[in-house]
Amino acid sequence: MRGSDFADARAFVSVAEQGSFARAAGTLAVSPSALSQTIRGFEERLGVRLFNRTTRSTHLTDAGARLLLRMQPLLAEFDAALEEASGNRKPSGTLRVCAPQMAIIHLLQPMLGIFQEQYPDVVLDLTSDESLGDIVARGFDAGIRLGEHVDQDMVAVRVGPDLRQIAIASPDYLQKHGVPQSPQDLHEHRCINWRRTGQTSVYNWEFARDGQWFDLSVKGTLIVNDCAVALQAALDGLGITVWTEDWMKPQLESGRLVPLLRDWSPPFPGFFLYHPSRTRMPSALRAFIDVVKSVSMGADAAGPVLPSELLPSVQREPALAGSKVGA
Template sequence: MQEDYNELFWFTVVARERSFTRAAALLGVSQSTISNAIKRLEERLGLRLLIRTTRSVAATEVGEKFLSAIQPRLDDINADIADLMRYRDRPVGTVRINLSDYALESVVWPKLRGVLQDYPDLKVELFCDNGISDIVEERFDAGIRLGERLDKDMIAVKIGQDWRLVVVGSPGYFRKNPAPSTPQDLSSHTCINTRQHSAGGLYAWEFEKDDKQVRVRVDGQLTINHPGSMIDAALLGYGLAYLPESLVAGHIDRGELTQVLDDWCPMFEGYYLYYPNRRQNNPALSLIVDALRSRV
């Protein structure tokens, strides 16, 4: 029995997305075309692969087994095709990268924006996620995270310098509240929290001094996951914020924000771009890696 590659591939996308609508949008194919193709596949196999309702689509038990059987083979085919693409003169295709807001703004975009103009056939999707995602499961070509958070069994390339978070507040805030002298003092202060997307909990502020490490859970009126909005809130006196030093250095120099607990704020290992072994021969990804590679 000879199978249609498109039908097999479209089935994996529908099963993964659990939606014909989302699958059609990702593939650039009409819903009716995908639906009819999968019906033909089911008829040819004599198996029901998907359960369709008015609200959702889900793989049947045999559909899950079928997905597990064909997905690795399709991945191998895609990897082989990507390997052949290196013989072309110019990198083409789409590279999907999962990264944080700060990594995008501070490291990736400044290095990448000049490169893309020279490669019009290359597309890059930068998906901002401040959690820790499984790039293989979510079908990203690469991820960018701090060195201490790297996934195992990945190729990792350092792309940024070491950096640190600093505690800042507005002069108006400190006119009403004494500056903290130790991390524990933060428990009596109003702070601007950040929620960790992957873990679901609030980020515990990390400090270190003389080899002593301290994690403090702070409290306040606001919880914000966007650095720019956190800076605005701190400037307006809504509380203390724990932010990358490079983002607030200008505000500190101009006296718009005051830095505290400086001797408790540790350095963090810089950002790394990481990706699975099977992606290492992808010419488009290789171009991105070379553009982002830290030369410090």
């Protein structure tokens, strides 16, 4: 095989696995136009079309599917040989990860010192990001989100325990305005709403009873796009808001905040680290995943799963229809 054939085969497999020239180009660190020319030249040399392309989608032809079936194990074996040959070398290089602010504070910060001590040659480039953009197109190696937001063509690894989102308010507010006994009572209260950056609609609060989930649109005089601001507003007695229970234990234990409607707020699956499907996972990313899981989940850490196998069953829960606050 000529060197150009090998590089072109690698490019072909990347496009086929990610289903997108743009995503594959981000992974390969080339421009989409250059990658398109590479694949076109590869097709011309083979004398067969490998992809059916439209402006909106990229699909393998029958010939492309047959070639992928043969090439994937070959490249995987090649990558495994390289990994084995460099087995004595510690992970190194730059690892770019994006995550919501609350995931960074509560999930990643406890493990940063451990990761740096164990892997001093890895530069961790961590970005706080509340958007739901394409991590590959933006040059990230991995991202962290709630499972409901992970694209189906990504590989997802659960890295956090179950979470519970509850309504909360200050004692002063409840003394003046009363305690809601059901979610419907919130219509009679001042609620502090949250909206994700870049979105126009506010988050609908989510509740469940007897296994039945429902969304509730609440009204108030304050809308924020920063969860910490919403929490402080609740502490200041400005109204009722929702927040993840584990993230405000000091305020609850001290009595500065009062939990509300807990019987209507069952737990839901927590955070997943996700990354593009690859024939070879970078050693720095593998090390990062292992440390995050060991610190956040301990013995309950779960292995990697494809979203197509796991996440639809998670998404069928109506509780995951919205975007949890801070996630």
